[in-house]
Each structure stands twice: as C-alpha cells, then as structure tokens.
Amino acid sequence: MSPVLAIIATTSADLPNAQELSSQLNLPCLGVASPSEINEVPQVLACGEQLQLCATGRKAPGPVSVDFVGGALAHRRKYGGGKAQPVAKAVGLRPGFYPRVLDATAGLGRDAFVLATLGCEVKMLERNPVVRLLLKDGLRRLQEAATADPELAAIAGLLSLADDIAPAADWLAQQAEESWPVVYLDPMFPPRGKSAKVKKEMVAFHHLVGEDLDADDLLEPALRACYYRTVVKRPKVAPYLADKKPMLSFEGKSGRFDIYTKHGVPG
Numbered sequence: 001m002s003p004v005l006a007i008i009a010t011t012s013a014d015l016p017n018a019q020e021l022s023s024q025l026n027l028p029c030l031g032v033a034s035p036s037e038i039n040e041v042p043q044v045l046a047c048g049e050q051l052q053l054c055a056t057g058r059k060a061p062g063p064v065s066v067d068f069v070g071g072a073l074a075h076r077r078k079y080g081g082g083k084a085q086p087v088a089k090a091v092g093l094r095p096g097f098y099p100r101v102l103d104a105t106a107g108l109g110r111d112a113f114v115l116a117t118l119g120c121e122v123k124m125l126e127r128n129p130v131v132r133l134l135l136k137d138g139l140r141r142l143q144e145a146a147t148a149d150p151e152l153a154a155i156a157g158l159l160s161l162a163d164d165i166a167p168a169a170d171w172l173a174q175q176a177e178e179s180w181p182v183v184y185l186d187p188m189f190p191p192r193g194k195s196a197k198v199k200k201e202m203v204a205f206h207h208l209v210g211e212d213l214d215a216d217d218l219l220e221p222a223l224r225a226c227y228y229r230t231v232v233k234r235p236k237v238a239p240y241l242a243d244k245k246p247m248l249s250f251e252g253k254s255g256r257f258d259i260y261t262k263h264g265v266p267g
C-alpha cells in the first residue's frame with residue numbers, strides 16, 4: 001500500500017531534520033520541496049521553522065501546526081473571554097479553584113492551552129505519533145518564547161505532554177482510582193451535515209487522525225480515574241459518549257459539553 005503521508009524539508013538547512021523524522025516515523029522523505037509541488041501523496045509533514053501538516057497540490061488549503069504563541073490562540077488568550085469561556089465552566093473552574101486536568105485526547109492542544117492560560121495545570125495525552133510531533137514542536141516554540149515573556153512562561157509551566165504514547169484508555173487504567181480532579185475528553189467525531197463541515201485547513205488533520213471509532217472505550221476509565229468531573233466535548237448533534245447520559249450538559253460555541261460529576265469536593 002502506498003503511504004498517504006511523506007516528509008519534506010522547506011529549505012536545505014531543514015533536510016537533516018526531515019531525514020531524521022522520516023526514519024523515526026518510517027515514512028518516505030521527498031527532499032526539499034513545497035507542498036504545492038507534491039503529487040505523490042495527499043499530505044506531507046513539512047519541516048521548517050515550524051512543523052506543519054500540509055495538504056499537497058496547487059489548490060491545497062493552508063497548513064496545520066500547533067502555535068501556542070501567535071495566531072488564533074494568542075488572540076483567544078488576550079481577548080477570548082477568560083474564565084467566562086464555556087470550557088472553563090465545563091471543568092468547574094472558579095475563583096480559588098483551578099483543577100488539574102488530564103486532557104486524554106489532546107489533538108492540537110487548543111483546549112489544553114486555553115485551560116492552562118486560565119491557570120489549570122494540564123497534562124496532555126495523544127496517541128497519534130504525527131500529532132504528538134506537532135504538539136512537541138508547539139511546546140518547544142512556547143518554551144522559547146517563554147524566555148522573554150513571563151505570562152507565556154507561567155502558561156508553559158502548566159502545560160505538558162505525557163511521554164507515553166499508549167492509548168488513553170490504557171493510560172487511564174494505570175492511574176490510581178480517583179487521582180485526577182478532571183479528565184477531559186474530546187475524541188474525533190465524523191462530521192455530519194452542512195453545519196458540521198470541517199474547516200478547509202483541518203481536512204488534512206481529519207484525514208490523518210481518522211474517526212476515533214474506539215472513543216466510547218474512554219469513558220469508563222476516565223470516570224474511574226477522576227474524582228471531580230469527566231468532561232466530554234461533543235459536536236451538538238452527537239449522541240452521548242458510550243450512550244451514557246451525563247449529569248449536566250451545556251452548549252458552547254463549537255459544540256456541547258457533557259459533564260459527568262463525581263462526589264469529590266474541590267478543595
């Protein structure tokens with residue numbers, strides 16, 4: 001079967017990095033190129049100043065990368081509504097209570113980052129090796145920017161990625177019972193209908209990650225590992241995870257938050 005992903009370098013100086021990733025991921029390296037020139041594969045991982053997942057071909061949408069310093073996340077950090085944001089309400093954040101969060105399906109780390117900007121310590125789990133590399137690259141650039149910016153330094157100190165690449169259900173099963181205040185789940189869900197259309201630049205990400213068909217298996221281990229809340233982010237049209245009715249649900253801008261509460265009282 002031919003690969004659906006290959007590695008390219010954006011400049012000749014990036015070629016050694018691209019070659020290293022190619023052997024690490026066991027994917028072909030197509031040398032120094034631009035994604036628009038590639039037609040052997042539908043998407044590439046481009047090594048340059050940032051690591052980017054790019055659809056290939058002349059009409060390809062923009063790249064996907066993890067940028068915790070600039071772009072949309074910087075805008076959200078500065079003007080995004082702070083503690084009034086639905087995700088903050090979902091994890092139960094309130095003055096004096098900033099729960100530690102295990103984000104078991106980190107993806108591009110956007111929700112994790114937002115929670116860290118609000119003062120929560122967040123550990124991310126991600127099983128897809130390419131998405132993990134994008135996250136690591138984003139964290140590396142966050143650490144670099146943090147050296148000159150105390151606000152970013154505080155956020156960087158709260159955000160981490162687990163070394164383990166084990167699927168989250170196994171990872172959660174290894175945690176002591178009720179050892180996390182909050183477990184946060186946001187597995188992929190197949191887009192449905194016009195309203196749920198995937199943003200153009202996210203097509204490559206969806207192509208890469210697929211549909212997380214085992215998502216239901218996450219709920220029980222998450223409930224076991226948390227003592228305060230398990231939060232499940234879902235598209236508005238999606239059924240409950242594992243068909244289990246939450247204690248509480250509310251709609252955010254981009255989806256629904258289903259909340260499974262436990263007996264633990266925040267300290």
Ligand SMILES: C[S@@+](CC[C@H](N)C(=O)[O-])C[C@H]1O[C@@H](n2cnc3c(N)ncnc32)[C@H](O)[C@@H]1O
Pocket residue numbers: 104105106107108109110111112125126127128131166167168169186187188189209212215218
């Ligand atoms: C919809 S994305 C999460 C988006 C994320 N909340 C954000 O703000 O960027 C879902 C991610 O969860 C990961 N994932 C799904 N099931 C997983 C599992 N069982 N263990 C680890 N990662 C998982 C997928 O690989 C994918 O990257």
